[in-house]
Amino acid sequence: MGVQVGMDQFAGLTERYEKEGWLIKESELTFGKVLGRGASGITYNGEYKGKKVAIKAYSVAILRNDADAVKNEMSLMATLRHPNIVGFCGLCLSREPLAAALVTDYASNGELGDALYVKNLFKKRGAEMRFDVAIGLAEGLKYLAENNIVHRDIKPANVLLGDDFSPLLTDFGFSRLADSSGNMTGETGSYKYMAPEVTKHTKYSVKADVYSYAILINEIFCEERPFESLLPIQAAVAVVKKGQRPSQKKLGDEELKKLIQECWQDDPDRRPQWSLIIDTLKQRKAVALEKGDGKAKNKNIMSKLGF
Template sequence: MGSLSGSSPSHSVVEKALAAQLKSGDWEIDGRLLTIGEKIASGSCGDLYHGAYLGTNVAVKVLKSEHLNEALPVEFAQEVMILSKVRHRNVVRFIGACAKLSHLCIVTEYMPGGSLYDYLHRLHNVLELPLLLKFAIDVCNGMEYLHQNDIIHRDLKTANLLMDTENVVKVADFGVARFQSQGGKMTAETGTYRWMAPEVLNHRPYNQKADVFSFAIVLWELTTAKIPYEKKSPLQAALGVINEGLRPDLPNNVNPRISDLMQRCWEAEPNNRPSFTEIRLELEGILHKVQDEQVS
């Protein structure tokens, strides 16, 4: 294990820019007390590590040094600002951030269960209906809370849905999240192609209903334990969604109410998609019916 320390010439520029973006609050932690262990995952802008802070297991997102440019402080500040304002059972818990080190980093609770993506695709788990519904409801609870707090996630996918030891699923990775009322034009093609809504792919204005489309793909994935459009490249999948109205093939033998909900969530017209409150209530109704049938 090593601790984060040191400084670099490029970092001094970043630090000055950060000062303009963020007022240091109780989110700032002492990097000397943070230790970094094994790498858990790697992304385009940063790597995720298992670490320790004040004797607690944590996850540490370290932003890559080659990305220490003028845009990075804005993105870092945005992520810290959002994480510092949210607290919910189904949203990964923010512990703090370091803004005065050679590597900017964000520290969150460690999720030992890993991602839903790994649970489905690397461990090859096929979900029984009650567990599938429980996972989907967890995601809805987290997303409903975010949307009620003016946050659009913009990269909802199974790789960003993490599990704790109790199999509670939490929404994670707010690297491209933003406040919907922030103003300014939303960036097109934000997120991950296989889960991305057509309006985002198509460079059209979009809102929180783009997250609902992504949820439909997550729900399909939970139902099938398959990767969406697995025989196509991400770009081929994106072009299919834009040009042909492509959607994943509806699974056989799925609960018809889930199939119907999935299709309403991936409607081409965003206004026709339900809200996460409506989705949660419907999923809870399906779960109660399934549980009643198991008892009788």
């Protein structure tokens, strides 16, 4: 019964998706291995009309208890089109065991976190890859900001890497449109990447994503998890009460370090615009490549640049 109630709540989306040709029959999907498990359900790799896809099958529990978050993600994904946002293929709705599923493009190089800490891809591919990922993420977040959308959960698990290692933003369950003033309230996201204004339950805007992005790219360039010795809630308190930020000891590029510091300032209004962030990163990438090929094999140059 609970599942059926959940399905009734999706009636409007079903009509819209059917009209747009985005409604996928369960029989058209081939399920492969599990890619990941989370609070909202299980993601599989699979196939749809001869194309590799990722299938996010929402759990019955989330459909029953938080259908709004699921509808929000489905609605947003259908409208977002950008090279640095995972591509939308369609939606599948049916009874158990597959109550509702979001079908997106398959990202062959997996999650950013695995690339950093399991596969060691950044060590193998060097500074050029770090800059390309940082720039691509900024481009994707700039697109969201231009559409007045706050992602609200920027972290390694929500960034995928495509065939060419280009970054793809994913997981829009927490994302929201800001109101007419550009502001929002309500705490959501992951504490270690959460902007202080979000933690404090004060009004926030698209600038909250700039803060989270700074924490993430500092992690990419330093290859060190933020606030590793602290529990998530302890990290949030340290940021708000003490102004603490992740270590930058491994980062030798002073201009890049300064950019990150500007992005994670307490005052959201003082955080830079995405266009400035992108331009600065491109400049720093050019400097890195000018001094070498940007690959990890050139250890002397890499150490001088702090990578």
